[in-house]
Amino acid sequence: MALCYIDGKYLQPSGCFIPVTDMAVQRGVAVFESIRIYGGRLFAAREHLGRLAASAERAGISAAEILQELPGIISVGLGLGGCPSDGLVKPYITGGDVNAKGIFPKPRFFVIFDEINKTPEEERKRGAVLEPNRTERPFPLCKSTNYLFGLMPLKGESSKHESLYMPDGEITESMTNNFFLCKEGKIITAPAGRVLDGVTRSAVIELARADGFTVEERCPLESELKEASEAFITGTVNEVLAVTRVGGAVIGDGKPGPISARLYKLFLENLERRLS
Structure with missing residues (x-):
């Protein structure tokens, strides 16, 4: 079971989409974090979100407003029925549709609350x-x-x-x-x-x-x-x-x-x- 927050709603991931014009699709411009959930609680959430902010800044993504919203969005998501009690919270911030010579002033974002593939x-x-x-x-x-x-050397x-x-x-x-x-x-x-x-x-x-x-x-x-x-x-x-x-x-x-x-x-x- 998994959830995704996007555009103000918590939905099944299969019902969530970003446009093909987004810079995440067009040029690979997006940053993210993976935050572990243990028994419904987050591991080092402040450190992870701080690092997400630093990644967005380095990528030229204007994410200040999104970063202010994320703690509340994540808190609500953790309390919903579809969120796994042991899993991952993965916030993504994309470049959006506007590329101003390496500055991305209109980003999109979504948050996936997902199961975790633990180490066998x-x-x-x-x-x-x-x-x-x-x-x-x-x-x-x-x-x-x-x-x-990182994936290319593995060859399946x-x-x-x-x-x-x-x-x-x-x-x-x-x-x-x-x-x-x-x-x-x-x-x-x-x-x-x-x-x-x-x-x-x-x-x-x-x-x-x-x-x-x-x-x-x-x-x-x-x-x-x-x-x-x-x-x-x-x-x-x-x-x-x-x-x-x-x-x-x-x-x-x-x-x-x-x-x-x-x-x-x-x-x-x-x-x-x-x-x-």
């Missing part, structure tokens, strides 16, 4: 496989809807969780998650500013440091994959998920390790304080 337990037990993607993510600080360059292979951006021998982030590599007792991850500052990423870094781990914010190198004891990704859907292979490189002993297991446990234990 089998994948949690064996660890995720990532496919190398040796390009740089375009405009990584803007959470846009354009995932084409169901065994691959997603692609991993690895430009010029550096590892930045995966298609929908932040990437962490564990080496010599340290947890290494690309710095915010080089990659999108994931909301789950920030929570996990905070929890790791409070638990005594050393977190080094720099881009891990592709050459360090063979030296890593383990690796993992973090994100809204996957939370904390071990990575056991990147392309042909097996990570550690090829099994999920104790650091990712510990951080996943800490993340779940500390969910309550980030829910609203």
